[in-house]
Amino acid sequence: MCKKLLVLIVLLLTATVQGQQNRLSPEAEISVLTVGPGTALNDAFGHSAFRIKDPIKGIDLVFNYGVYDFQTPHFYLKFAQGKLNYLIGLDYYEDFYESYVSQNRTIKAQVLNLSPSEKQGLFAYLLHNYKPENRAYLYEFFFDNCATRIRDVVEETTQNDITFNPPDGFKAKTFRQLIHDHVSLNSWGAVGIDVALGSVIDRKASPYEHMFLPENIYRFFNTATMASNPDKPLVKQPRVLFEKLEVTPSHNFFTSPLFVFGLIGLLILFITYKDFKNTRRTPWIDVVLFSLTGVIGVFILLLWFATDHTGTHQNYNVLWAFALNLLVIPQLIKTKPAKWFQKYLKFLIILWCLLTLHWIIGVQVFAVALIPLFVAIACRYVFLVDFYARMETRDNSESGTQP
Structure with missing residues (x-):
């Protein structure tokens, strides 16, 4: 040597x-x-x-x-x-x-x-x-x-x-499609790429x-x-x-992101259903969701504005991973949050609608494996709007009966 x-x-x-x-x-x-x-x-x-x-x-x-x-x-x-x-x-x-x-x-x-x-x-x-x-x-x-x-x-x-x-x-493809040709959509690598990289890679490559x-x-x-x-x-x-020797790839669906996020989504939906049925709210699940989406949102913003990576710009994953969620966590701990918090929740639902629109019209493609989580979080936001609205109606009704 x-x-x-x-x-x-x-x-x-x-x-x-x-x-x-x-x-x-x-x-x-x-x-x-x-x-x-x-x-x-x-x-x-x-x-x-x-x-x-x-x-x-x-x-x-x-x-x-x-x-x-x-x-x-x-x-x-x-x-x-x-x-x-x-x-x-x-x-x-x-x-x-x-x-x-x-x-x-x-x-x-x-x-x-x-x-x-x-x-x-x-x-x-x-x-x-x-x-x-x-x-x-x-x-x-x-x-x-x-x-x-x-x-x-x-x-x-x-x-x-x-x-x-x-x-x-x-056949001309977008940069993201070219990446997906080499990375399985139901893989942790694909999820990381689709969360970290923005809409700039959803244009057709020459x-x-x-x-x-x-x-x-x-x-x-x-x-x-x-x-x-x-x-x-x-x-x-x-x-x-x-020429490489053909080897049967080993895929364990039970450790794949689609299965993992599917289980998490079902857990969120189950807790939400029980809360709706019993007219109550489970605070810890909301704190976890707002913390998770907030932290991911901060990470995306840093990749967008604080790095020299060109592929991380204009990343509309911030529509679901909203960094300001970290600042409103104290409202989730309170028995009776501030009145503006209901408007904030409605704003989050509007962001989810915008995310769906961006996906449909092709502005940006999002991680397919995250769909179960997307659905569960959106349902949780709708539940929270309804829950706080009912709580406000009840409080108004009780205050109106007092002499």
Whole structure:
């Protein structure tokens, strides 16, 4: 391992300091590697990389963007704020290949149809990018990630002489639909994504923007041609290097969000029904609901206004996760709340109506697995309006009978 590391360091030094001595030979090939999805959420969208192979010079390296360093000071805070710098990584092809084979992830390669000068330019670009002062960049999931960097580097080193033609069967989708293609709707990952990301990802992505996903880099590169010569394809030779072994996925419905939120929704509806039937109110359930929706609302607002993430803007989940719910919790503890609290409850019901309208007309798509919880909370709000209205009528009636 130390010997490999030493060879790699020597290669980088000679490539950057004595570039002429490390020019690629005419036999060199540059490929785009596309790695299929993995089992974890952060692997669900696949990965992209460049392979530089030169059998004459003994070079077989993989450059890939989107690498991060857990040792970065304040790593999680910077990640949450959208201010975490990602890096370009460098591996021996053998190590890269074995790593993803061990994860049982498909690896596909596309040999690029580049001229010798374009190959040399792309290799020099990557080596320059790998210098310590150039390695870091501000990652953005939709517009500057491991896949878009592949597209951008190829465009730059070919002087934008590429026409990306829509692949067969292409159908324009929203960014959220493209995410859902890789993450099951009834998964905790999908719930987190649909709560955290706003309506900005519910617009249709252009064909060019579809390439934020590695699989779409593969599809669009396969049909791309050179603008200066439409008969010349960008990809000379696509092939599968490793096909993942089919494994029956293990899904436990009883731990899925739809089942969990279904149980919670039924519990809320049951308590609400009992309260309605007995003309009473169970305070603790209301305190829990207002606390939960309030905290989530604060979290959404922070993602919207206090971070650099572009996908978290205009998030209408705040219509159900309303941050001001935290401030009205004292009213839920009182036997007789302030009169304005009834108006506040009616306002919450109006927000639920707006949420439904936003969903129907397509302004924003919300987490499907949360539907049982949505229905239960809405019913609880309606019950509270009715309960306090009846209580007020009773109090007025009692006060009117006094001499």
